[in-house]
Amino acid sequence: MMPEGLLEKVELVSPGTKLRKALDDIVQANLGALLMFVDDPEKYRSIIQGGFEINDYFTPERLYELSKMDGATVISEDLSTIFRANAHLVPDSSIVTYETGMRHRTAERVAKQTGKMVIAISKRKSDINLYFGEHKYKLNDLRLLISRVTQAMSTMEKYRSGFDKFLNTITLKEFRSGVLITDISAMLDKGINLMKIYEEIYPYLIELGEEGKLAKMQVEEVMEDLEDTMILVVMDYCTTSEKPEDAKEIIDNLVSERDLTALKIARALNPEISNLAQATETTVYPRGYRVLKQISKIPLSVCANVVKTFGNLNEIASATPELLKQVEGIGEKRAIAIASSISLIKEKPISSNRVI
Secondary structure: OOOHHHHHHHHHOOOOOHHHHHHHHHHHOOOOEEEEEEOOHHHHOOOEEOOEEEEEEOOHHHHHHHOOOOOEEEEEOOOOEEEEEEEEEOOOOOOOOOOOOHHHHHHHHHHHHHOOEEEEEOOOOOOEEEEEOOEEEEOOOHHHHHHHHHHHHHHHHHHHHHHHHHHHHHHHHHOOOOEEHHHHHHHHHHHHHHHHHHHHHHHHHHHHHHHHHHHHHHHHHHHOOHHHHHHHHHHHHOOOOOOHHHHHHHHHHHHHOOOOOHHHHHHHHOOOOOOHHHHHOOEEOOOOHHHHHHHHOOOHHHHHHHHHHHOOHHHHHHOOHHHHOOOOOOOHHHHHHHHHHHHHHHHOOOOOOOOO
16 A cells, blocks of 8 residues: 555645646646755755745745746645745755656655655656655546546445355354355455455545545445454454454455465464365354444453353353343343344344345
8 A cells, every 4th residue: 555654745736735736737838847845945955956035825826837937846845835946956866766857857866865745747748746755656647547446436346245245144154053264265355355455546536635535435435344344253263363453463464465365364264274175164153253243332342251251152142131241341231232133133034135
């Protein structure tokens, strides 16, 4: 995923911002530009040379007019002030750059040397490149961005639907015959793919700014409670740990895995599984964290008390409200709610569309 610091910079130039308006005006006028953003220009006197002081309020119109000159424009990081215009930027020439144009070579070197944001606009290509420290980000065409996000959202909705169907089927099986670990792997695989797509398009949503507000809301709805649910599933079935922080680490590692397979997911839950054939014959039983957390909305620490007391979901499902009340953190209302909710789930047919 894109580094957090770079994401913040991309957000500064998203549609709807004053800076983006200035950049679009510069591109439309077929002008080039070199913009450096600093907290205090005095700190970079060895790099910022020549030009003339402005020290006036930043406005898109003012930046556009100043960009008609050949030199660089130096702007405050909070976009409140234009410090200097028509300046000559002189970075360390020994800094490696793979850019070809002089403006872009300077921009990359200045960003690497100072760790600040520098924007270069190509007059010939009319593209906008943002440099920040060691990073470079080329702003995308809005139409292309919207197309990519739309396609990704369609795929995400399909994966989420598949994830929820797997989850509901597994929930019913958990109260009956147990679940094959390959079923758990298949469900987690859909969730992991969802998280990967989200990581891929999140920078696009940030770059879209105001144009992507609706899309961002839709994506957030698709992703709602996904990671929390997956963590609870891992806590239920992992043989090496049931701590939430360990479960999250397992999920993060699986998301970062390039060549993910059902066997790798199964082995993340149970390292003793050596091959896929063994996985397809391995029936597993949940501890009960997910069902408890999602049907009763009780704190995870109280769920842990229940699991510690009864051991697994089957024992929890067999417990009466009187037995449940003996657990620390479970009062009469919670005990009745847990027992009645579990009873309703157990009565549902296995083809039910919605369980929890």
